[in-house]
Amino acid sequence: MPTPYPDELIGSVLARAVIHNGLAPKRLVTHLLGTSSRSNYSMFLPTNLPDLAIQTRTDAKTLLWGHTVFPYAVAFMPTAEVHRLEEKLLVGCTADQGSTASLVKSVTHGLPEFRYCPRCAREELSERGESYWHRTHCLPGVRMCLKHGHPLHGTMTRPTTLAQNLSMPLPHRQRRHIEIPKCSLTLLQQVAQTSAAICHGPWMHQSEWLSDYRARATALKLTLPSGLIAGARMAFELQEAFGVEYLSDAGCGYAALERAWPALMVRERCCVPFAPAKHVLLSAFFRHYQSADSSFSYRKPGKTPIDSARVDRWLATAIKKRVDAAIQRKEIVTVKGLLEDTGKWQIFRHHRASFPLTLKQVEAFKKSEASQRKTGGREAHAKKLLAIQEGRQKPFVYKYRPRRKLKTSVEAVDFPPKLVIGTPAPYDS
Numbered sequence: 001m002p003t004p005y006p007d008e009l010i011g012s013v014l015a016r017a018v019i020h021n022g023l024a025p026k027r028l029v030t031h032l033l034g035t036s037s038r039s040n041y042s043m044f045l046p047t048n049l050p051d052l053a054i055q056t057r058t059d060a061k062t063l064l065w066g067h068t069v070f071p072y073a074v075a076f077m078p079t080a081e082v083h084r085l086e087e088k089l090l091v092g093c094t095a096d097q098g099s100t101a102s103l104v105k106s107v108t109h110g111l112p113e114f115r116y117c118p119r120c121a122r123e124e125l126s127e128r129g130e131s132y133w134h135r136t137h138c139l140p141g142v143r144m145c146l147k148h149g150h151p152l153h154g155t156m157t158r159p160t161t162l163a164q165n166l167s168m169p170l171p172h173r174q175r176r177h178i179e180i181p182k183c184s185l186t187l188l189q190q191v192a193q194t195s196a197a198i199c200h201g202p203w204m205h206q207s208e209w210l211s212d213y214r215a216r217a218t219a220l221k222l223t224l225p226s227g228l229i230a231g232a233r234m235a236f237e238l239q240e241a242f243g244v245e246y247l248s249d250a251g252c253g254y255a256a257l258e259r260a261w262p263a264l265m266v267r268e269r270c271c272v273p274f275a276p277a278k279h280v281l282l283s284a285f286f287r288h289y290q291s292a293d294s295s296f297s298y299r300k301p302g303k304t305p306i307d308s309a310r311v312d313r314w315l316a317t318a319i320k321k322r323v324d325a326a327i328q329r330k331e332i333v334t335v336k337g338l339l340e341d342t343g344k345w346q347i348f349r350h351h352r353a354s355f356p357l358t359l360k361q362v363e364a365f366k367k368s369e370a371s372q373r374k375t376g377g378r379e380a381h382a383k384k385l386l387a388i389q390e391g392r393q394k395p396f397v398y399k400y401r402p403r404r405k406l407k408t409s410v411e412a413v414d415f416p417p418k419l420v421i422g423t424p425a426p427y428d429s
Helices: 010-021 025-033 049-056 060-067 079-090 101-108 118-128 162-167 185-200 209-219 231-242 244-249 276-288 308-328 335-342 345-350 356-366 379-389
Strands: none
Touching: 010 025, 010 060, 010 162, 025 049, 025 162, 049 060, 049 079, 060 079, 101 276, 185 276, 209 276, 231 244, 231 276, 308 335, 308 356, 335 345, 335 356
């Protein structure tokens, strides 16, 4: 096994071992970890650090803190929890003793691809004869190399299995692929610096991060006239600063501002744990936020008015699809049933005039074969009437259905027979 380079990701060490030994990835991992531990292996945080430390001739604690994402994953946890997880990993936990999958997921969820710096790869190739995957380049939201100030490139695809990860070409053999996010370079640099500080230097572990964020938001005057923190406004400003695409790429996107994670992170008595990337992004936002006239405004209290035009367009399209499906299946439905399927029956019932496009679709539906009360009658019924008129079919036969007799306490009253539409009255002249 090769010795790890500075800031090298632990999975990169095994990837280089595959090349050095000329072994298949599965065979190498089976030899090092055993078949029972292969499913627990991760490119970012393996569960058998003591065995890997012996193979790489490195101290297990150095391997954990210097070549895995463990420092980043636990950066915003209380000190006692960090020590508990550290002890668990240093003794070599297995699947029976517990899994660290949640720690790995909190980091890899915001990493759609492996990233690398082409200048770093060229320098490593000339100095060492090979390149490697840097740990600080493969963290959520990190899109810049601090050493060269150059945007990071990414792989075209993200491997999913262990064998694919270990057989993936090293950075100097990757095809260059770069997507510069539409985001302030100052914010990108701050995110990269904070992520590097977490991995390389002593980090302050505490349990009162949310209280600190509330104090910083108050100092930046991100508050309401009542003195409460304007969480929705802060979520809006953060989204405007980083951009929707960048936040989504980092696994931190959101739509509803009132329930977005920035608003929750400054809410009192919030006990929900947040991913490390969200802490890093919020910290960078607070550091470089400059108060200015915002275009954001809160909704007025009370019932939200209906956007009739938007609902009308959506409802007309939904009805057309539903009618086409009913005609194809030769299904007969009513107007009420049609609109109840879309969940907008009550709105349409009380505000018909506000939905002109929907009314057109409803009128077209009434003329279709799927309508229970088809306008103008059904084609089959019209054909029968034409056949009767031309003598090709016998006329319809209507039968009287006399009503049953009802007995009263006085005497039995005999009601006249039921009148059937289209037949002469049964009364005598």
